[in-house]
Amino acid sequence: MNKRVRVRFAPSPTGGLHLGGVRTVLFNYLFAKKHGGDFILRIEDTDQSRFVPGAEAYILQTLNWCGLTPDESPEAGGPYAPYRQSERKAMYKQYAEQLIDAGYAYIAFDTPAEIEEMRNNFKTPENPSPQYNQAVRAKMRNSLSLSKEEVDALLAGNTPHVVRIKMPDNEDVTFTDMIRGEVSFNTSQVDDKVLLKADGMPTYHLAVVVDDYLMKISHAFRGEEWLPSAPVHLLLWKYLGWANDMPEWAHLPLILKPDGNGKLSKRDGDRLGFPVFAMDWTDPKTNEKNTGFKEHGFLPEAFVNLLAVLGWNDGTDQELFSMTDLIEKFSMERVHKGGAKFNYEKAKWFNAEWIKNADNAYLASLVQPYFDEAGIQVQDKSYLEKIIGITKERCILLPDFITQAGFYFAAPTSIDTASIAPKWDDAKKNFFEALCTAFENSNSNDHTVLENIFKELTAAHGLKPGELMLPMRIMLVGGKFGPGVFEIAATIGVANAVARIKHALTLL
RNA sequence: GGAGCGUUCGUCUAACGGUUAGGACCUCAGGUUUUCAUCCUGGUAAUACGGGUUCGAUUCCCGUACGCUCUACCA
Numbered sequence: 001m002n003k004r005v006r007v008r009f010a011p012s013p014t015g016g017l018h019l020g021g022v023r024t025v026l027f028n029y030l031f032a033k034k035h036g037g038d039f040i041l042r043i044e045d046t047d048q049s050r051f052v053p054g055a056e057a058y059i060l061q062t063l064n065w066c067g068l069t070p071d072e073s074p075e076a077g078g079p080y081a082p083y084r085q086s087e088r089k090a091m092y093k094q095y096a097e098q099l100i101d102a103g104y105a106y107i108a109f110d111t112p113a114e115i116e117e118m119r120n121n122f123k124t125p126e127n128p129s130p131q132y133n134q135a136v137r138a139k140m141r142n143s144l145s146l147s148k149e150e151v152d153a154l155l156a157g158n159t160p161h162v163v164r165i166k167m168p169d170n171e172d173v174t175f176t177d178m179i180r181g182e183v184s185f186n187t188s189q190v191d192d193k194v195l196l197k198a199d200g201m202p203t204y205h206l207a208v209v210v211d212d213y214l215m216k217i218s219h220a221f222r223g224e225e226w227l228p229s230a231p232v233h234l235l236l237w238k239y240l241g242w243a244n245d246m247p248e249w250a251h252l253p254l255i256l257k258p259d260g261n262g263k264l265s266k267r268d269g270d271r272l273g274f275p276v277f278a279m280d281w282t283d284p285k286t287n288e289k290n291t292g293f294k295e296h297g298f299l300p301e302a303f304v305n306l307l308a309v310l311g312w313n314d315g316t317d318q319e320l321f322s323m324t325d326l327i328e329k330f331s332m333e334r335v336h337k338g339g340a341k342f343n344y345e346k347a348k349w350f351n352a353e354w355i356k357n358a359d360n361a362y363l364a365s366l367v368q369p370y371f372d373e374a375g376i377q378v379q380d381k382s383y384l385e386k387i388i389g390i391t392k393e394r395c396i397l398l399p400d401f402i403t404q405a406g407f408y409f410a411a412p413t414s415i416d417t418a419s420i421a422p423k424w425d426d427a428k429k430n431f432f433e434a435l436c437t438a439f440e441n442s443n444s445n446d447h448t449v450l451e452n453i454f455k456e457l458t459a460a461h462g463l464k465p466g467e468l469m470l471p472m473r474i475m476l477v478g479g480k481f482g483p484g485v486f487e488i489a490a491t492i493g494v495a496n497a498v499a500r501i502k503h504a505l506t507l508l
Numbered sequence: 509g510g511a512g513c514g515u516u517c518g519u520c521u522a523a524c525g526g527u528u529a530g531g532a533c534c535u536c537a538g539g540u541u542u543u544c545a546u547c548c549u550g551g552u553a554a555u556a557c558g559g560g561u562u563c564g565a566u567u568c569c570c571g572u573a574c575g576c577u578c579u580a581c582c583a
Contacts, residue, residue, distance in 0.1 A: 011583085012582075014582085046582090047583070049582085112581075115580090125509070128509055129509080160581095180514095186511080189510070189579090193580095194580080194581050198581055203582085203583085224577065224578095225583090227512060227578075228579070253513095262575090309521085313520090315522075316531090317522075319521095319532060337514060339577095340519090340521090341519060342519090343519050343520065343533065343534085346519075348533095349533060350533095391545095393547085394544075394546065396545095464542095467542090469543075473543055477543095479544085481545070482544070484543095
């Protein structure tokens with residue numbers, strides 16, 4: 001039982017990656033890295049009708065942004081290529097045939113209309129959605145109910161058909177889930193799932209088993225929504241003769257919408273005003289746009305952190321974890337069984353914490369694009385880093401730096417004169433005019449020098465510093481926010497400060 | 509309808525039979541900051557319900573309720 005740890009994330013390329021998907025990746029990744037194993041990205045594109053161009057590239061970009069780069073993938077290749085199921089199509093057929101030959105599967109010729117008819121015929125109040133199972137399969141058109149001659153004739157005539165698993169009657173299938181412990185299903189409750197579709201493509205059920213086997217997957221982690229079909233997969237591993245190679249399973253809890261109940265969906269984000277995708281995603285078919293955590297101004301470290309503790313903790317009070325911490329401390333056994341409601345307020349708190357603790361140069365590189373977009377010119381990189389250092393504790397999301405730090409680079413474009421005007425009078429106006437002169441004469445960029453000048457002048461004018469600080473702040477930064485006024489004046493330079501005060505004076 | 513899974517403060521969670529049921533977010537009240545934010549101190553707030561087992565149950569068992577997932581030639 002000392003086989004190499006190999007795990008996979010196997011999305012279908014149908015759209016953007018949302019919180020739940022990224023967390024599944026994260027837990028896979030953490031488990032693999034903790035055990036020195038491999039993390040594989042496999043694209044499950046067996047449903048051509050749902051294929052969305054660009055989705056695969058998007059998924060890969062997202063993983064890279066999060067720092068969850070796969071060891072093997074369609075792009076990176078690897079010893080078990082190809083990693084797209086559509087390119088592995090030819091492999092699945094032989095296993096389907098193997099199952100038919102062994103009596104574990106059969107060929108079914110029923111058309112969608114015939115199945116629909118069956119469902120209508122067998123529908124009762126007690127059983128509103130009849131399944132294609134052992135109770136009805138004898139009444140359908142398949143290799144179990146038809147004679148060999150009929151089947152051969154149908155096959156010779158190229159009649160469209162699928163391959164279905166023949167679920168045994170009343171058999172308990174039990175397995176150990178790493179999160180849930182022992183889980184048990186009775187085969188009578190599960191239907192004869194289609195294994196191979198009429199177009200020759202495998203369904204998820206066949207493909208996941210075959211590929212996990214061929215790719216030597218040691219642990220299979222997926223969302224809780226897969227639990228009910230687990231017995232099908234278990235049986236397939238057994239029927240194919242691979243029982244000894246079967247991976248260990250863990251079904252991850254769902255991430256729920258913040259209000260009400262149910263799985264978090266992309267619609268919830270727009271409805272409640274927060275991102276659910278990792279990065280911006282525009283559906284090329286519908287042009288529907290969903291915003292991402294990245295573009296909202298989240299640090300990837302914060303995003304990974306908040307996802308990790310949504311359903312997992314290390315048993316201590318620690319909440320802030322770096323990727324290195326997570327790799328060291330993660331364990332699947334400590335993952336919760338129940339779903340967790342997503343809370344955007346807490347998510348923002350994680351980001352604020354990460355911004356406060358981040359390296360200034362690193363933050364500068366992340367902030368730069370927002371400044372570019374806002375038209376804020378940065379001449380001196382080290383100046384930017386310095387400014388970020390003194391403003392980062394007031395920022396929750398990266399775009400907050402535009403308002404919290406932008407005034408260090410250019411005079412504010414809008415000045416909140418409305419907050420000054422009510423108490424404005426000539427005495428104050430005279431004071432600020434005198435202050436400009438005094439500042440100019442001092443030619444000092446030392447905040448204590450400037451503060452002393454300011455205080456001496458207020459005394460000379462018979463005014464109180466308290467009623468002049470706020471107006472000065474607003475003149476310098478545009479509003480009621482920011483670090484200490486004299487620190488700001490000293491940082492932007494006394495000449496700039498004077499220019500801003502003079503400009504503001506013309507507006508009052 | 510059926511099957512499976514789940515259920516501790518509003519939210520995320522800790523407590524692997526014995527705690528005044530702990531922490532964090534949110535919120536509220538103070539303090540620091542002559543702005544705002546940060547920061548600091550403190551408060552409110554939970555074991556779904558009913559039975560067992562046990563000297564003792566948040567914890568183990570059963571039932572009930574509620575919720576979720578699945579019940580496709582989608583994953």
